[in-house]
Amino acid sequence: MRPAAAARHVWTAVLAAATSLVGVRAPAAQTTGTIDVGVSTVRYDGFRPSGAGSLTPALTWAGTGAAVTARGTYLRFESGRRSLLGLVAASLFTPPSLLPQRWRGELSLSGGGSSYADFASFWHATGEARLHFVAAGRGAWIGGTGGRTSYGGPPRPVAVVGVGLWVRRAQLTVAASATRSFVGDTAYSDLGSTIHASRGRFELDASLAARVSSRGAGHGVHGEASTTFTLAERTALFVSGGRYPTDPVSGSVAGRYASAGLRLRTALPRPHAIRDPHPPSRSPAAGDGGAGYTTRLEVDPNPDGSARVVVHALAATTVEVAGDFTDWQPVTLRRTGEDKWESVLHIPSGVHRVNVRIDGGRWTAPAGMARAEDEFGGEVGIVAVP
């Protein structure tokens, strides 16, 4: 894992704060936790490659136009040495009424530290101000950063100025930026671009950057990519890799890496407490369903009004679906692959209620869709078909 890629690890925080950029009413405050568990192979410039295991807990509070994220990373290298880093970052957007239409201000603060074994440690504390211009499908920003950073000695001043622009079309976002950074007597410029794309359960992020006009921070072209695949309501897989430059602000050393891991998130806040007198078991053989843990349902509508209903169920012998599109008559799905069952049903446009039954057990709401109390003592899945 990248040892100190911490400076702006506040994506969910900024997502929330960005709400005010376009006047969408701010969400109520919420707190979310995640834990990333992964394995990596890392080769820092000038060092031999090493394997590492990582554990990254994160906690995010998102409120009205503001958000705070706290994140820690524990790395254990194959040498037995360990690295620790921690970060707290906050972001605050100006209210829409403060600046002219389409202009918004953003202030973010970041403080953190990292250590490797017992002999290398960093800390940094920075603040950044940005002015955003936001239009339909495109935008630009200009900003400046100031603060202090230290590598086991007296703190050095940090100053960064930058500009950026972005364009979005459908599920694709492309951005470009240029920054000039001064850290003590080190100075360098970065020209970078990023791309973000999503399709179904997949998300792809990639970046390509060049460091030019550098004094003491290296030169070169760098690129990184990551993809995530959503498994279920609370789990996702990620794979990432690339090459990154030295970051004198947050203390990361240039290197290459490849990582893979699993993201687990905390339980969602639910609008209604669902009291299930028959908690599902993980064992379908127990005959009580267990779809809440072991099944996932997908509905793919076809233009002719039919829809392909697919259920992924582990170790099931029979899988049935019932919903308002079947008059609540159980429909037995046919097995089309290992742990995969499907059927084509007529499902008109609208909101539908659906349940799944495994091996003749209890009717349950599968993963992959919203759930609600069914008013009969259990849960029902809710699916919207366009």
Next chain:
Amino acid sequence: MTRAFINTAVPLLAAMLVAGRAAAQQIDPRLERLDATTRPTVAAVIDSARTAMLPTEPLVQRALEGATKRASGEMIVAAVRRLAVDLGHAREALGSTASGAELTAGAAALRAGASQTILTELRRTRREPLTVPLAVLADLVASGVPVDSAAAAVLSLARRARDADLVEFRRAVERDIALGAPPAAATAAAAIAQSVDVNAGARQQRPGRP
């Protein structure tokens, strides 16, 4: 002329009333799955709904759902009655021209926690059918998004987004929630993305990047 009209119209009107009443009293054969005690009560609720010009199919479906899940007759009747009330409230909010699908989706949104004011605002905002926006609204709230945030996001998109865009928006929210974003934040961000006013800086750091 007048006598001839009376001679023709009165029997015809009477016949229509009798036929209409008979049709109203005819119990949907699918309700045979209910027990003998529950069936007439549910049928009466459905008849009342029909008289009030409310869609009856969702009521039948709710009763069938209860039957499939082997719920007690009391629970089935209560659920059908609640839905009938919700459908009435949905029509109050959406207007008398609302389709059956819209009323069903509106009832689901109300049951999820949306207010009638939100439904009325949606009707005012969007000319196209509201079935999918209302379904997405109910879906978001069921996923843990606070109702005010979900409503704000759907309202912001409803004016110009197509139904397919709204469903994609819902999927984007689900994906971001699964990746760790707070539901409210994910909803707001996805709404921004759908309205193509995305803050690119906000999207640069994604989960999976070490």
